[in-house]
Amino acid sequence: MSFPPVVGPGPTNSLVDVAGIRVGQAQRRGDGWLTGVTVVLPPPGGAVAGVDVRGGGPGTRETDLLDPRKLVERVHGIVLTGGSAFGLASFDGVVGRLADAGIGYPIGTEPHEVVPIVPGAVIFDLGRGGDFRSTPDPALGAAAYDAAVDTHVDQGSVGAGTGAHAGGLAGGVGTASVVLSSGHTVAALAVVNAAGSAVDPASGMLYGAEQGLPGEFNLERPDPAEVERWSGPAEPGRFNFNTTLGVIVTDAPLSKAGCGGLASAAQDGLARALRPAHTITDGDTVFAMSTGDGAPLTGRDQRGVQIVAADCLSRAIAHGVLAASDRPAARSYRALFPSALR
Numbered sequence: 001m002s003f004p005p006v007v008g009p010g011p012t013n014s015l016v017d018v019a020g021i022r023v024g025q026a027q028r029r030g031d032g033w034l035t036g037v038t039v040v041l042p043p044p045g046g047a048v049a050g051v052d053v054r055g056g057g058p059g060t061r062e063t064d065l066l067d068p069r070k071l072v073e074r075v076h077g078i079v080l081t082g083g084s085a086f087g088l089a090s091f092d093g094v095v096g097r098l099a100d101a102g103i104g105y106p107i108g109t110e111p112h113e114v115v116p117i118v119p120g121a122v123i124f125d126l127g128r129g130g131d132f133r134s135t136p137d138p139a140l141g142a143a144a145y146d147a148a149v150d151t152h153v154d155q156g157s158v159g160a161g162t163g164a165h166a167g168g169l170a171g172g173v174g175t176a177s178v179v180l181s182s183g184h185t186v187a188a189l190a191v192v193n194a195a196g197s198a199v200d201p202a203s204g205m206l207y208g209a210e211q212g213l214p215g216e217f218n219l220e221r222p223d224p225a226e227v228e229r230w231s232g233p234a235e236p237g238r239f240n241f242n243t244t245l246g247v248i249v250t251d252a253p254l255s256k257a258g259c260g261g262l263a264s265a266a267q268d269g270l271a272r273a274l275r276p277a278h279t280i281t282d283g284d285t286v287f288a289m290s291t292g293d294g295a296p297l298t299g300r301d302q303r304g305v306q307i308v309a310a311d312c313l314s315r316a317i318a319h320g321v322l323a324a325s326d327r328p329a330a331r332s333y334r335a336l337f338p339s340a341l342r
Helices: 084-100 138-146 207-211 224-229 256-273 299-323
Strands: 006-008 022-030 033-041 047-053 078-081 120-122 172-180 185-192 245-250 285-290
Touching: 022 138, 033 084, 033 138, 033 185, 047 256, 078 084, 078 138, 078 245, 084 120, 084 138, 120 285, 172 299, 185 256, 185 299, 207 256, 207 299, 245 256, 245 299, 256 285, 256 299
Parallel strands: 078 120, 245 285
Antiparallel strands: 006 172, 022 033, 033 078, 047 285, 172 185, 185 245
16 A cells, blocks of 8 residues: 555545635736736634745745744735735735734734734746736735635636746646545645746656546647647746745644645655756745644654645646646647647
């Protein structure tokens, strides 16, 4: 039997298969816009969290607080956004909504005296809608918060993945989950905006689909003519800055350091699904959250969660590319390799 024993995907094969997790997304398209925001919300009491940042061009907020040596133990949301450094403004809308709900780190004696802890990161999608400065703002962040649900996660060119590219193809938001025989659930969400390719240039197959669970992708090897016509991973346009983002969530109890280790292990899944990864023009960042209560897992059980988290992130990346919308500046996988979908 493989380790760790896997039962299968969760009911929706998405991040919301972890109880208490909600995902909200908002985007703007047209009139110079092609960008958006994705928000991951834990239960009101927050979740223990960690982060792993790699690549040469990250854009992040509040990641220092996730160091196990720092004060706060729990976060109250994670924001993934387009707009590069400009997109950091969208966090203010999410923080405001949480503060209005009385959710945050308690500072004073009154219920409203809280400071929401909301780390997150940005992707580079500047100018992909035509206007370089049409970037996510507090209103778009608030709209993503307001759209949060625990029933499903929209995939493809939505939310923070609206203007994403993936090695010359259209990128986007993808998600996946797995249930272990222990009863714990591990799930991943990715915003795929990579300098590297998600596609094997020799076969036309998605790298991330190699970690798929039985029956999950059902892709066939594309016709050689389609592979030959594909122009390869070079991204068109003036700018070649990227970044893929990930969020891993589990209901297995983990410490703050354990969440950091989980995020680090999940980066291996990113590197398996996107080649190359963590380059000087990427800012690949993975967050991890634990909603579980009780004593942290043993070392062996933590290792099992780390193994499936890496596979989940690979699968989420493949789903994000597979669901992405076709557009002139970045053709979709489905449009370029239709024979793979037979």
